[in-house]
Amino acid sequence: xxTFAESKRMPGSEWLKDRPRLLEAVYQGSEAGLRLFYPVxxxxxxxxxxxxxxxxxxxxxxxxxxxxxxxxxxILHSTGMTCPMNCPKNLRNGPCGGVRQNGNCEVIPDMPCxxxxxxxxxxxxxxxxxxxxxxxxxxxxxxxxxxxWLNLLEGVDAQGPPGWSAIELE
Amino acid sequence: MANSDRTTAATDWESRSxxxxxxxxLEAGQFAVTAExxxxxxxxxxxxxxxxxxxxxVCDGINATDGSGANCHMSSVACCALMAQAGYEPVLQVxxxxxxxxxxxxxxxxxxxxxxxxxxxxxxxxxxxxxxxxARRVFDFDxxxxxxxxxxxxxxxxxxxxxxLTTPPAYFLGAAANxxxxxxxxxxxxxxxxxxxxxxxxxxxxxxxxxxxxxxMRRARDMGLHGKVHLLVGVGPLRSERAAEFMRSRVPGVxxxxxxxxxxxxxxxxxxxxxxxxxxxxxxEQVKQIEGVHGVHIMAYRQEETVPEIVERAGLLREKPKG
Ligand code: SF4
Numbered sequence: 001x002x003t004f005a006e007s008k009r010m011p012g013s014e015w016l017k018d019r020p021r022l023l024e025a026v027y028q029g030s031e032a033g034l035r036l037f038y039p040v041x042x043x044x045x046x047x048x049x050x051x052x053x054x055x056x057x058x059x060x061x062x063x064x065x066x067x068x069x070x071x072x073x074x075i076l077h078s079t080g081m082t083c084p085m086n087c088p089k090n091l092r093n094g095p096c097g098g099v100r101q102n103g104n105c106e107v108i109p110d111m112p113c114x115x116x117x118x119x120x121x122x123x124x125x126x127x128x129x130x131x132x133x134x135x136x137x138x139x140x141x142x143x144x145x146x147x148x149w150l151n152l153l154e155g156v157d158a159q160g161p162p163g164w165s166a167i168e169l170e
Numbered sequence: 171m172a173n174s175d176r177t178t179a180a181t182d183w184e185s186r187s188x189x190x191x192x193x194x195x196l197e198a199g200q201f202a203v204t205a206e207x208x209x210x211x212x213x214x215x216x217x218x219x220x221x222x223x224x225x226x227x228v229c230d231g232i233n234a235t236d237g238s239g240a241n242c243h244m245s246s247v248a249c250c251a252l253m254a255q256a257g258y259e260p261v262l263q264v265x266x267x268x269x270x271x272x273x274x275x276x277x278x279x280x281x282x283x284x285x286x287x288x289x290x291x292x293x294x295x296x297x298x299x300x301x302x303x304x305a306r307r308v309f310d311f312d313x314x315x316x317x318x319x320x321x322x323x324x325x326x327x328x329x330x331x332x333x334x335l336t337t338p339p340a341y342f343l344g345a346a347a348n349x350x351x352x353x354x355x356x357x358x359x360x361x362x363x364x365x366x367x368x369x370x371x372x373x374x375x376x377x378x379x380x381x382x383x384x385x386x387m388r389r390a391r392d393m394g395l396h397g398k399v400h401l402l403v404g405v406g407p408l409r410s411e412r413a414a415e416f417m418r419s420r421v422p423g424v425x426x427x428x429x430x431x432x433x434x435x436x437x438x439x440x441x442x443x444x445x446x447x448x449x450x451x452x453x454x455e456q457v458k459q460i461e462g463v464h465g466v467h468i469m470a471y472r473q474e475e476t477v478p479e480i481v482e483r484a485g486l487l488r489e490k491p492k493g
Contacts, residue, residue, distance in 0.1 A: 089266075089293060089307065093314035093367075094360045096293040097348030097375055098422035106422045107296045116353050133359060135367055138271060138315045138330070162332030163322050 010064050017065070020121035023081040024128055031152075038153050054147035072143030073157040078131040080121030087114040092136040095119075137164050190287035190342035191259045192231040196371065196400040201458065202465030203486050204231040204261060204373065204402060205477050207253070209243035218244065218252045224474045226258050228481040231288055233261040233373070233467070237268060239421060240300025247281050254285030261344070262286045264320075265294030270310035271319070275329055278320055282339035290344040290373060291317045295422050314367045317345055321368030345369035347401075349386035350379060350425035358389040361399075371400040373467040376417075378426045378449075380456045387460050396462030403457045406469040407476050408446040411435040447476055447483070454484040 016023065041050050055070075062068035062083075066076060069085035075092065076083060084092050088107040095115030098106030105111045122132040137160040143151060151157040159165070195202045205225045210217035225232050234249035250260035262281050264274060278289065293313040297305045311319065319330055320343055327338040345364040349357045361372065377383050383403065390396055408414045408426075411434040418426040430449060437445040450468075457463050466486070470477050481487055 089296065089309045089312070091293065091309070091312040093312050094363060095351075095353070096313075096423075097346060097351060098293075098295060098299075099351040099353075101351065101425060103352040107298055113352070119353055119356050119359075133363055135314060135318060135363065138311055138319070141310070161330040163326065163328045163330040164318070166326060166328070166332070167318075167322060 008067050010067070013065050013067070017082060017117070017121070020081045020125050023065075024077060024125050027077050027081065028127060034149055034153060051147055051150055054150050055145070058147055058149060070145045070148075071139060072146040072148050072151050073140060074148035074152065075136055077128040078134055078136070080118035080123075080125065080132060082114055082118035082121055084114060084118065084136075090139065091115065092139065094132075137161070188287070189340075192261065192288050193342040193370070195230045196464055200230075200488070201486060202230045202400070202402060203228060203468065203481055204233060204465065205229045205468040205470065205474070206233045206235060207249060208472065208474055209235055209238075209246070209249050211243055213244070215252050218249050219256055221474060222253050222256065222258050225477050228478045228487065229259075229468075230465070231259045231261045233263055233290065236263040236265040236292070236294070237300070238263075238295065240267065240295045240297050240302070240305075242300075242302065247277055247284070247286075250281055250286045251284035259288070260286055261288040261290055262341075263290045263292055264316065265292045266309050266311045266313060266316055267294030267297065268305075268308055270308055271330060274311065274316065275319065275323065278323060278339055278341075279335070282341060287341050288344065288371075289320055289341045290346065291320060291369075292346050299420075299422050313345060314363060317343060317364060317367040317369055342370055343368050344371040344373060346375065347372050348375040348423050349383055350375060350377070351423055354382060354386070355389070357386055358393060358395065361390055361395055362393055365395060365399050369399055371402065371464075373402045374404045375423050376404045376406055376426075376469065377453060377457060378430050380453060382425075383457060384460060387462050391462055400464040401462055402465040402467040403454075403463055404467045404469060405450050405453050405457075405480075406471065407443075407450040407473060407480065408434060409473065410442045410446070413446075443473075447480060450480055451483045454480070454486070458484075 045053065058068060059070065066083040067086050068083055071085045088105065089096055095113055096106065099113045099116060100106065100109065103113055103116045105113045119132060122129055148157065192202065207225065208221045210221065222232055232253055234246040236246040237243065246263050250262045253260040264277065291313050297303055297307045322328060322330065323335065324338055324340060327335050329335065347361050411431045414426050414431045414434060417424045434442055434445055454466050468477050468480060
C-alpha cells in the first residue's frame with residue numbers, strides 16, 4: 001500500500017475543520033492581522049527573517065490544522081477551508097470521477113475525499129461560501145515551500161501565467 | 171524518396187483539415203454515437219485500423235484513451251493520428267496524470283496538426299489503478315485547468331505563457347462527468363464549472379443506474395445547463411456478473427447497482443453475453459428519452475465487435491459518412 005503524507009490527520013484538527021464558519025472567521029482575522037503587522041515586522045526583523053518566520057508559523061499552524069502542503073498560493077477560503085493539496089491528484093477545482101461510493105478517496109481508500117468534505121464545508125460558510133465554484137488557475141509550482149501569507153501580501157500569488165491572466169481580466 | 175513524394179504527402183495532410191464532424195452532427199440536432207477504441211498493446215498501425223474498423227461504420231466519433239486505468243497502451247495522439255489518416259473521426263483523450271503543462275500543450279498542437287478535431291479533457295485515473303503503480307503521478311494540471319488552457323490556445327491563439335501561436339488549434343472541446351459517485355447531489359455543479367471552463371460536449375462515465383442519472387439531469391436542467399452543452403451518456407455491455415463485480419470494485423468511478431449484477435447472475439451461462447447487450451440497449455432507450463441527452467458513448471471494453479449490434483438494436487443506425 002502506498003502511504004501518503006497527505007493522508008495524515010492531526011488529532012483534533014478534523015473536529016476543527018468541521019467548523020468551517022469558525023475557521024473562515026479565523027482566516028479573515030488573520031488576514032487583517034497580517035496586513036497590519038507585516039509592515040512593522042519587515043521593519044524590525046533583519047532581511048530574510050520575515051519570510052523565515054512566516055514559513056515557520058505557517059508550517060506549524062496550517063500544518064497542524066489543514067495538513068498544509070506549503071504550495072505557497074493558499075486558496076483555503078475558496079475550498080471550504082479544506083486544503084486541496086491534500087488531494088493526491090492535486091486537484092484545485094473539485095473532485096475527480098474516482099470518488100468511492102463511501103465518499104472516500106480513489107487513491108487513499110481510508111481517507112475521506114478532500115473534495116467531498118470541501119463541498120460540504122463550503123455550503124456551510126457564510127462569508128466565502130460559494131467561492132468553490134471559482135475556476136482556480138494552474139498551480140505555480142515555483143512557489144512550493146514559500147510562504148503563502150507573504151505571497152498574498154506581496155501580490156505574488158495573484159500573478160497567473162500570462163496567457164491565463166489575459167482571460168481572467170476580460 | 172523523391173521530392174515529389176514528399177510534396178504529395180504534404181498535400182494529403184492539408185486535405186484533412188476542417189471542422190469537427192462530431193460537432194456538426196450534434197449541432198444538427200442528431201443523436202450522436204461515439205465509442206471507445208481499444209488502444210493496442212502494439213507498435214503496428216494495422217492494429218489500430220482493425221479496431222477502428224469495428225466501430226467506424228456506426229459511430230460519429232471514436233475515442234482514443236490516454237492510458238486508461240493507468241495502463242500503458244499505444245498513445246492517444248498516435249491512435250488518433252492514424253484514425254484521422256484512415257478517414258475516421260477521432261476524439262483525443264488527454265489525461266493530466268502523465269504529462270505536465272509543457273507536454274500537454276505541445277500534444278494539443280501536434281494532434282491538431284495530425285487531423286484531430288475533438289479533444290476530451292480528463293483528470294485521469296491514478297497510477298495506483300494500473301499495472302505500473304510505482305510510476306510518478308504528474309497532475310500538473312487538473313481537468314478544468316486543462317480545459318481552460320486548451321480553450322485559451324484555440325480562442326486567444328496563445329500558449330499559457332502568453333507566447334503567440336502562428337496557427338491556433340481548432341478543436342471541439344469536451345470533458346467527462348461522473349454523476350454516479352459522491353457527492354451525487356452536487357455533481358451538476360462540477361458540470362457547470364466544466365462548461366464555464368470551455369467544455370462544449372460531455373461524455374459521462376458508465377451509466378448503469380438510470381434513476382441516479384435522471385436526478386443529475388434534473389438538477390443540471392434546473393441550472394439551464396442542458397442548453398449549453400452536448401451531453402453523451404456513457405454505456406457499455408457487461409459480459410457477466412463477474413465482469414460487473416470486477417468493474418465496480420476495481421475500476422475507479424464505476425457504479426453498478428446490485429439489481430443488474432443479480433440479473434446477470436440469474437441468467438444461464440450461455441446467454442449472459444446476450445443479456446449484457448440487452449441491458450445496454452435498454453439503458454440507451456431509457457436515457458434517450460431524458461431531456462438534455464444528445465447521444466451515447468459506448469465503451470465496450472474488449473468486446474468492441476458488439477458495438478454495431480448495440481447501435482442497431484437501440485435504433486440509432488443512421489446513414490452517415492465513414493467515421
Ligand atoms: S498554502 Fe496551499 S498547501 Fe497550504 S493550506 Fe493553503 S492551499 Fe493548502
